[in-house]
Amino acid sequence: SSELTQDPAVSVALGQTVRITCQGESLRSHYASWYQQKPGQAPVHVMYGKNNRPSGIPDRFSGSWSGNTASLTITGAQAEDEADYYCNSRDSSDNRVLFGGGTKLTVL
Amino acid sequence: QVQLQQWGAGLLKPSETLSLTCAVYGESFSDFYWNWIRQPPGKGLEWIGEINHSGNTNYNPSFKSRVTISVDTSKNHFSLKLTSVIDADSAVYYCARGMVARPKSWFDPWGQGTLVIVSS
Numbered sequence: 001s002s003e004l005t006q007d008p009a010v011s012v013a014l015g016q017t018v019r020i021t022c023q024g025e026s027l028r029s030h031y032a033s034w035y036q037q038k039p040g041q042a043p044v045h046v047m048y049g050k051n052n053r054p055s056g057i058p059d060r061f062s063g064s065w066s067g068n069t070a071s072l073t074i075t076g077a078q079a080e081d082e083a084d085y086y087c088n089s090r091d092s093s094d095n096r097v098l099f100g101g102g103t104k105l106t107v108l
Numbered sequence: 109q110v111q112l113q114q115w116g117a118g119l120l121k122p123s124e125t126l127s128l129t130c131a132v133y134g135e136s137f138s139d140f141y142w143n144w145i146r147q148p149p150g151k152g153l154e155w156i157g158e159i160n161h162s163g164n165t166n167y168n169p170s171f172k173s174r175v176t177i178s179v180d181t182s183k184n185h186f187s188l189k190l191t192s193v194i195d196a197d198s199a200v201y202y203c204a205r206g207m208v209a210r211p212k213s214w215f216d217p218w219g220q221g222t223l224v225i226v227s228s
Binding site: 029030031033035042043044045048049052054086088089090095096097098099100101102 | 143145152168169202210215
């Protein structure tokens, strides 16, 4: 229950839809949040809860959740969406914060 | 709008103590958790620990024997100390505001990051 697993890399054609997934037992009791990180920059929060976007995040970003899997979907991917994406949750047993290993998204 | 600005020594020798501070602008310390997260070069994010305005802490067990996070509410600062650093502690260290509203939680905003290099 102490790990979050992400695919290391995903690619998507410009304008198409891509789903980035995060799996872990902690997700059965605690929603994931998602962060976008571009090279040399601090992470930016893009999704939290079941499907909540922080202010300023485009509505092409959406979230979903089922069982032990959380997903971040980008509908109509843009070149500026190319980045690393990290999921995050909390272990309900010891309140430890967990991060996934990150997914490198390439927009072709 | 909340902003976090962090600073601290960027070059350490093995066995020294890493010390970083994060200033919070535009927000009080109440109702939030104040976190330290690091990222080794080319690798993913690793949570170090958090503190709330009352000084209650929660640490990653991987660091528990070496880490201290403290808060100075009078200055709106919180700080990280990591003792006995080794090469593997080289990383970009971020401070971040954490919100916990179970079953949701998130980090927003983040500080700009501080690159810390441990080298003899």
